[in-house]
């Protein structure tokens with residue numbers, strides 16, 4: 001019997017805060033023996049077109065994907081969009097606006113950090129993200145470069161996390177708005193890494209807003225949490241997805257394919273889109 005087909009539906013490239021080129025991510029997926037992948041950069045869809053020829057050559061199915069920022073009650077919420085139409089005009093308009101907002105956010109983070117004696121330049125941060133979406137990991141890398149921290153995770157516990165002096169939320173958009181945008185673009189809206197949310201009640205609320213899937217399988221979930229979210233997905237009739245959340249050197253020790261799902265779940269997602277378009 002041939003080995004069972006698997007997929008990793010949560011991967012980042014240097015079109016957001018990953019450190020690899022899209023073609024490199026495809027190469028790593030091939031080496032890991034994956035049949036399908038979704039590149040899900042933060043608020044950016046450009047890597048997919050770049051990766052497409054490499055994926056075709058490698059015989060890997062590339063599913064259109066994105067990870068979009070939203071917030072509720074001062075918490076960051078990440079919504080994955082899978083199988084969506086990247087050309088949908090309201091989505092394109094939103095992403096253009098969101099990219100500009102993220103640039104303004106970097107200036108605000110740098111200003112707040114200067115108030116606690118941290119002197120870095122916004123230009124240096126933005127240069128690291130010249131190809132795509134800028135985010136906190138780019139700020140973290142500049143903090144590391146100038147010796148304010150000794151490891152990337154330290155940036156999030158000392159300067160950039162929700163309770164730290166440099167924190168600025170990633171997006172003012174409510175999750176309901178982002179879910180609607182993904183649905184209107186023909187995609188499946190999926191709540192990413194639910195373990196980061198303060199409570200399952202939010203998942204119920206997002207489901208009433210049209211959420212269709214839950215990222216049950218994720219590199220930050222323990223086996224107990226996976227079982228828990230399988231139960232939540234069954235109770236709310238949500239599709240189950242999963243992936244590694246690969247970021248290259250931004251998240252050390254986490255390879256492409258660190259978390260995979262059976263290909264049957266990819267088929268379920270696709271069937272859902274053909275029923276709901």
Ligand code: AMP
Nearest residue numbers: 017042134135136137152153156170247
């Ligand atoms: P942003 O979208 O700019 O708010 O940045 C979010 C990204 O920062 C996530 O996708 C992770 O890549 C990274 N991140 C968030 N929290 C942490 C953490 N505690 N340690 C390391 N990386 C983190």
Ligand code: ZN
Nearest residue numbers: 012017042247
């Ligand atoms: Zn990230």
Ligand code: FE
Nearest residue numbers: 067078192193
């Ligand atoms: Fe995320």
Ligand code: FE
Nearest residue numbers: 010012067245
């Ligand atoms: Fe992610």
